[in-house]
Amino acid sequence: MTSRTGPRRSESARLAVLNAADDILVERGFAGVTIEAIAARAGVAKQTIYRWWKSKVDILLDTLADDALEALEWKTGAATPEEDLRNHLHQVAEFFQEPAGQVLQALLGQAQLDKEAARKFREGFLQEQHERDLAGLGEILRRHVGHEMGEQATAYLVDLLMGPLYYQILVFGRPVEKDLIPITARLVLDVAAQGQAG
Amino acid sequence: MTSRTGPRRSESARLAVLNAADDILVERGFAGVTIEAIAARAGVAKQTIYRWWKSKVDILLDTLADDALEALEWKTGAATPEEDLRNHLHQVAEFFQEPAGQVLQALLGQAQLDKEAARKFREGFLQEQHERDLAGLGEILRRHVGHEMGEQATAYLVDLLMGPLYYQILVFGRPVEKDLIPITARLVLDVAAQGQAG
Amino acid sequence: MTSRTGPRRSESARLAVLNAADDILVERGFAGVTIEAIAARAGVAKQTIYRWWKSKVDILLDTLADDALEALEWKTGAATPEEDLRNHLHQVAEFFQEPAGQVLQALLGQAQLDKEAARKFREGFLQEQHERDLAGLGEILRRHVGHEMGEQATAYLVDLLMGPLYYQILVFGRPVEKDLIPITARLVLDVAAQGQAG
Amino acid sequence: MTSRTGPRRSESARLAVLNAADDILVERGFAGVTIEAIAARAGVAKQTIYRWWKSKVDILLDTLADDALEALEWKTGAATPEEDLRNHLHQVAEFFQEPAGQVLQALLGQAQLDKEAARKFREGFLQEQHERDLAGLGEILRRHVGHEMGEQATAYLVDLLMGPLYYQILVFGRPVEKDLIPITARLVLDVAAQGQAG
DNA sequence: CACTAAACGAGACGGTACGTCTCGTCTTGTG
DNA sequence: CACAAGACGAGACGTACCGTCTCGTTTAGTG
Numbered sequence: 118m119t120s121r122t123g124p125r126r127s128e129s130a131r132l133a134v135l136n137a138a139d140d141i142l143v144e145r146g147f148a149g150v151t152i153e154a155i156a157a158r159a160g161v162a163k164q165t166i167y168r169w170w171k172s173k174v175d176i177l178l179d180t181l182a183d184d185a186l187e188a189l190e191w192k193t194g195a196a197t198p199e200e201d202l203r204n205h206l207h208q209v210a211e212f213f214q215e216p217a218g219q220v221l222q223a224l225l226g227q228a229q230l231d232k233e234a235a236r237k238f239r240e241g242f243l244q245e246q247h248e249r250d251l252a253g254l255g256e257i258l259r260r261h262v263g264h265e266m267g268e269q270a271t272a273y274l275v276d277l278l279m280g281p282l283y284y285q286i287l288v289f290g291r292p293v294e295k296d297l298i299p300i301t302a303r304l305v306l307d308v309a310a311q312g313q314a315g
Numbered sequence: 316m317t318s319r320t321g322p323r324r325s326e327s328a329r330l331a332v333l334n335a336a337d338d339i340l341v342e343r344g345f346a347g348v349t350i351e352a353i354a355a356r357a358g359v360a361k362q363t364i365y366r367w368w369k370s371k372v373d374i375l376l377d378t379l380a381d382d383a384l385e386a387l388e389w390k391t392g393a394a395t396p397e398e399d400l401r402n403h404l405h406q407v408a409e410f411f412q413e414p415a416g417q418v419l420q421a422l423l424g425q426a427q428l429d430k431e432a433a434r435k436f437r438e439g440f441l442q443e444q445h446e447r448d449l450a451g452l453g454e455i456l457r458r459h460v461g462h463e464m465g466e467q468a469t470a471y472l473v474d475l476l477m478g479p480l481y482y483q484i485l486v487f488g489r490p491v492e493k494d495l496i497p498i499t500a501r502l503v504l505d506v507a508a509q510g511q512a513g
Numbered sequence: 514m515t516s517r518t519g520p521r522r523s524e525s526a527r528l529a530v531l532n533a534a535d536d537i538l539v540e541r542g543f544a545g546v547t548i549e550a551i552a553a554r555a556g557v558a559k560q561t562i563y564r565w566w567k568s569k570v571d572i573l574l575d576t577l578a579d580d581a582l583e584a585l586e587w588k589t590g591a592a593t594p595e596e597d598l599r600n601h602l603h604q605v606a607e608f609f610q611e612p613a614g615q616v617l618q619a620l621l622g623q624a625q626l627d628k629e630a631a632r633k634f635r636e637g638f639l640q641e642q643h644e645r646d647l648a649g650l651g652e653i654l655r656r657h658v659g660h661e662m663g664e665q666a667t668a669y670l671v672d673l674l675m676g677p678l679y680y681q682i683l684v685f686g687r688p689v690e691k692d693l694i695p696i697t698a699r700l701v702l703d704v705a706a707q708g709q710a711g
Numbered sequence: 712m713t714s715r716t717g718p719r720r721s722e723s724a725r726l727a728v729l730n731a732a733d734d735i736l737v738e739r740g741f742a743g744v745t746i747e748a749i750a751a752r753a754g755v756a757k758q759t760i761y762r763w764w765k766s767k768v769d770i771l772l773d774t775l776a777d778d779a780l781e782a783l784e785w786k787t788g789a790a791t792p793e794e795d796l797r798n799h800l801h802q803v804a805e806f807f808q809e810p811a812g813q814v815l816q817a818l819l820g821q822a823q824l825d826k827e828a829a830r831k832f833r834e835g836f837l838q839e840q841h842e843r844d845l846a847g848l849g850e851i852l853r854r855h856v857g858h859e860m861g862e863q864a865t866a867y868l869v870d871l872l873m874g875p876l877y878y879q880i881l882v883f884g885r886p887v888e889k890d891l892i893p894i895t896a897r898l899v900l901d902v903a904a905q906g907q908a909g
Numbered sequence: 910c911a912c913t914a915a916a917c918g919a920g921a922c923g924g925t926a927c928g929t930c931t932c933g934t935c936t937t938g939t940g
Numbered sequence: 941c942a943c944a945a946g947a948c949g950a951g952a953c954g955t956a957c958c959g960t961c962t963c964g965t966t967t968a969g970t971g
Contacts, residue, residue: 147429226426227428243486277475290426324916548933627741684873685841716920721922
């Protein structure tokens with residue numbers, strides 16, 4: 118038999134750590150998220166944290182995996198493609214106001230400061246999310262222009278769609294001006310229809 | 316008499332600190348930029364640093380003031396408005412590869428993690444830069460559409476222009492795909508011409 | 514029925530633990546004797562050690578029981594009482610050079626630092642050894658002075674005999690200067706003969 | 712000029728550390744003397760301790776230097792040499808009941824367990840104390856036998872004098888049986904007079 | 910040309926968090 | 941049910957920086 122003897126990883130400790138990290142980030146900010154504080158709040162030994170995670174970035178990445186995937190999912194049931202796009206942008210903008218969205222924002226910040234954190238974050242989350250954005254926007258555009266777009270063209274359209282929103286959030290820290298959303302949505306559909314992006 | 320006696324602030328110490336901070340950021344990353352490291356590298360006492368700056372963010376902000384303002388200036392001498400926009404986007408994209416651009420990127424990162432740093436950064440740099448972007452893009456658009464755009468409309472167009480570029484740099488850490496630049500430039504001019512943004 | 518079912522205590526595990534403890538003490542010193550190190554070296558689970566011993570002091574006490582009792586036994590076959598005493602002192606001095614003697618020395622050290630260890634050590638080893646010293650020296654003195662000494666008088670003579678040797682070993686860490694042994698032996702016999710110790 | 716600039720070592724921090732170490736040793740035993748506990752009790756940063764001492768053994772050695780030297784000094788004013796010896800043995804026996812004596816006992820214990828501690832302890836304290844014992848006993852014997860003893864002979868007599876006392880304290884943990892003291896004192900004078908030790 | 914007085918280098922100080930180590934207990938299969 | 945394996949809560953280890961605080965030394969005016 119391959120399965121080894123002895124105790125297994127404690128699921129309750131794992132959840133306590135993820136919740137503690139999340140709570141501390143919201144309450145005291147990223148600088149307050151120390152391993153000591155997480156351990157104390159979670160009622161867990163530091164060694165238990167170091168056994169399963171290499172850094173606080175890894176812990177926060179794990180909280181994203183639990184929380185963010187569904188919150189950033191594409192939902193395409195609206196009457197028109199334009200409405201679908203507007204809905205998705207609103208959904209993303211609102212996500213950044215929630216605790217899980219603050220985790221995402223903090224990780225985006227840390228990724229600018231620490232190359233290793235950036236690599237993990239991109240490989241462990243952003244890449245996957247980008248693929249889901251490609252698929253989600255691709256399906257909407259197929260409905261709009263009547264045929265499949267090229268992958269590279271869709272990628273540019275994702276940048277045009279998401280870029281202004283992230284720019285406002287990351288650079289100006291604003292909760293996103295609502296009027297920007299219909300402009301961006303309209304524009305992406307126009308560009309797709311005119312075939313400029315290919 | 317108002318002028319007091321004794322030595323004045325040492326300009327050589329000031330420059331040594333700014334250079335040391337810059338060098339350490341490039342060599343060892345933001346986490347390596349500690350006051351102790353700056354003091355050691357600059358051959359300066361920690362107290363001298365604390366006398367003139369409140370934090371390492373303030374130091375890095377000072378280095379930006381020296382380096383970034385001209386690098387992010389709008390130059391409008393090209394043959395067409397479209398070329399002007401493309402040139403500016405290339406200039407910004409290239410700036411992020413330089414040491415001073417890495418300082419900007421690090422401060423953008425830190426701004427996601429620390430509200431006080433964010434406030435200082437926005438009040439001390441980003442706001443001013445945004446005004447220059449409004450003015451720069453505004454002038455180009457006036458040449459393109461033949462009349463003055465509204466301030467809010469111009470602001471949206473700045474978001475549409477800069478957003479995709481920042482999105483690629485901050486979210487994906489890419490050196491910016493060059494094809495995105497002409498697409499973005501073209502699109503902003505079209506939107507301006509169609510008056511969608513107002 | 515008194516005899517219970519299931520496996521009994523593993524004798525091989527017991528011996529592996531005692532040998533491992535002994536080896537580690539000699540190789541890495543008392544501080545290196547950790548339960549983890551013993552378990553690893555003995556190929557035994559920590560729980561197995563804690564099941565049968567309360568502390569590393571108890572383990573070392575067990576190794577003494579196997580090794581030290583015969584090494585500190587009194588042998589009285591020499592030509593004269595004086596020679597018997599000299600032989601015994603040499604035997605004790607040499608014992609402290611051997612692995613088992615290092616265990617004894619370590620436990621004597623630990624007894625100065627930890628009252629509980631001291632209690633166990635004295636009740637579990639030193640008391641018994643002292644009784645054997647009383648008996649051993651008592652018999653030699655009976656041969657020397659021609660009659661039985663009082664118990665208290667013999668006890669003082671044990672102190673006079675062993676004290677200087679232990680003083681050199683424990684206080685100065687010396688391998689005992691050989692000339693001290695005949696002096697001490699001679700002196701104890703003289704004191705006994707003069708009846709000073711009573 | 713040789714004297715350097717900047718702040719000097721804080722004497723109050725030094726004393727707080729030594730007192731804290733002493734107090735904790737008495738209250739909680741040697742195992743309770745951790746750097747963390749000393750720092751907490753002394754109201755001092757751990758780094759301050761590590762800056763000036765390499766280990767808790769070094770700290771305890773420093774407390775001895777302040778406390779033990781005078782307590783183990785030879786005082787020779789009594790009516791007879793025998794009384795001088797008895798007084799000194801009583802003084803030493805009582806010293807081991809005091810806090811500083813417990814420090815000495817703990818260091819003697821640690822010296823059995825840790826060769827580096829033993830080396831420091833012997834070079835930093837025991838050697839010096841032994842020289843003072845040689846001088847102190849030497850002077851008394853000169854008065855007793857009427858001429859100077861050889862150094863080696865005096866050394867053996869120190870072993871004979873102090874050995875039984877240390878044997879009782881270190882091996883049996885007893886507060887020393889008082890009757891042993893006059894016996895030992897008498898015996899050393901006799902041996903010296905008979906010239907056995909040479 | 911002393912005499913202030915502030916800025917400087919050096920670095921000790923009380924703290925906090927780091928990541929590692931070992932403790933003694935508890936949990937999980939295996940023989 | 942004893943055993944090997946090893947995860948767990950606990951807490952000390954020694955290190956790195958934090959921001960504050962003395963120290964002399966140096967440097968610019970002022971009287």
